Amino acid sequence: MINNPKVAVFGSGSWATAIIKMLCENLDQVGWYIRNESTIEYIKENQHNPNYLSSAELSVDKLHLSSNINELVDYADILIFAIPSAFLKSELDKITIDISTKIVFSAIKGIVPESGLIVGEHFHKNYNIPFENIGVITGPCHAEEVAMERLSYLTIASQDAKKAKLMSKFLASNYINTKISDDIIGTEYAAMLKNIYAIAAGMAHGLGYGDNFQSVLMSNSIREMKRFIKKVHKMKRNINNSAYLGDLLVTGYSVFSRNRMFGNMIGKGYTVKSAMMEMSMIAEGYYAAKSAYAINEKNKAKTPIIDAVYEVLYLNKNPKQIFKKLTELLD
Structure with missing residues (x-):
C-alpha cells in the first residue's frame, strides 16, 4: 500500500x-x-x-x-x-x-x-x-x-x-x-437491488397504495434481497445491517430518491420514455431491473417484486394489473 x-x-x-x-x-x-x-x-x-x-x-x-x-x-x-x-x-x-x-x-x-x-x-x-x-x-x-x-x-x-x-x-x-x-459482492448487489425495490415503492405510491402496503412491500423486499444475494454470493452477512436494510429503506422512502420518483411517475401513467425525459437524473433501477431479472433466470431465487418491476418496465405490462397480482404474492 x-x-x-x-x-x-x-x-x-x-x-x-x-x-x-x-x-x-x-x-x-x-x-x-x-x-x-x-x-x-x-x-x-x-x-x-x-x-x-x-x-x-x-x-x-x-x-x-x-x-x-x-x-x-x-x-x-x-x-x-x-x-x-x-x-x-x-x-x-x-x-x-x-x-x-x-x-x-x-x-x-x-x-x-x-x-x-x-x-x-x-x-x-x-x-x-x-x-x-x-x-x-x-x-x-x-x-x-x-x-x-x-x-x-x-x-x-x-x-x-x-x-x-x-x-x-x-x-x-x-x-x-x-x-x-x-462483503464487497453482497454490498454491491444490495446497492443495485435496492434501486429496483425503490421503483416498486414509487409505482405503488403512484397507483394509490398507502403506507400499510408500503411497509409490507419493504419487508418483503429485504427478504427477497437476501434470497437473491445468497444465490449469487453465499457468505455470512446480516441483511438487517445499514448497508443492506438501511440503504433499502432510505431509497424506498426518501423524497430525494430518484428511483422512487421514477416509479411514482410510472404508477401515475407515464410511459418509461416520458418519465425518463422528465427526470434530469438517471434512475439506476431501470437498468438494474433488466440485469437482475436476467441473472435470476439462472439462479432461480424467488423474486416476485423484481419480476413485477421488470414486467412493467420492459414488457409494457399494466402496472395496476401487475401490482394487483403482486399483492397476492406478498406476506
Whole structure:
C-alpha cells in the first residue's frame, strides 16, 4: 500500500459531487474527472457544480480538475468511479493506461449493462484488477443530505481491511459516520437491488397504495434481497445491517430518491420514455431491473417484486394489473 496515495473521482453527478465534498474535508488535493470542459470552468469560477448538488460549496483550491480521463488515471493511485452504470463502459473505453495495479472503489449503484456484471466484477474480469484492490462505497446516504451536512452513514467494503479503513478515514467527518465490511459482492448487489425495490415503492405510491402496503412491500423486499444475494454470493452477512436494510429503506422512502420518483411517475401513467425525459437524473433501477431479472433466470431465487418491476418496465405490462397480482404474492 502506497503512503499518502492520491485519490481521483470519476463522474460529475450528484453522488460524485458529494464524494468530492467529503474527500476535501480530509485531503489536500483530490483529482476530479469531468467530461464537460464548460462544467470544469464553471466550478473553477463559482465553487459549485452547476448541474448537480449546486448548494454544495466546493474547495476549488484542493481540486485537480480535468476533462482528460487518462490524465486523472495516471495521476491517482485510488480511483473512485461514480459514473452511472449505463455510461461506465463508454468512459472506460477512453482509458489507454494500464489500470491493473490501481486501487478501484465503486460508488456506482448498478450493473454494467454490456457485461451484466456488478462494477467490481467488471473491473476484475476486464481490467485484471485483483479483488483485494477493489472496494465499494455504499449508503444509506443521499447526496443531497451530504450537501446539507446532515448526519449520514457510509459503509466501505473491501476484502482488504486496511484499504477499507483508509477510504473510511478519507470520507469520515463530523457529519459522515463510516463503518467497514468485507462483503464487497453482497454490498454491491444490495446497492443495485435496492434501486429496483425503490421503483416498486414509487409505482405503488403512484397507483394509490398507502403506507400499510408500503411497509409490507419493504419487508418483503429485504427478504427477497437476501434470497437473491445468497444465490449469487453465499457468505455470512446480516441483511438487517445499514448497508443492506438501511440503504433499502432510505431509497424506498426518501423524497430525494430518484428511483422512487421514477416509479411514482410510472404508477401515475407515464410511459418509461416520458418519465425518463422528465427526470434530469438517471434512475439506476431501470437498468438494474433488466440485469437482475436476467441473472435470476439462472439462479432461480424467488423474486416476485423484481419480476413485477421488470414486467412493467420492459414488457409494457399494466402496472395496476401487475401490482394487483403482486399483492397476492406478498406476506
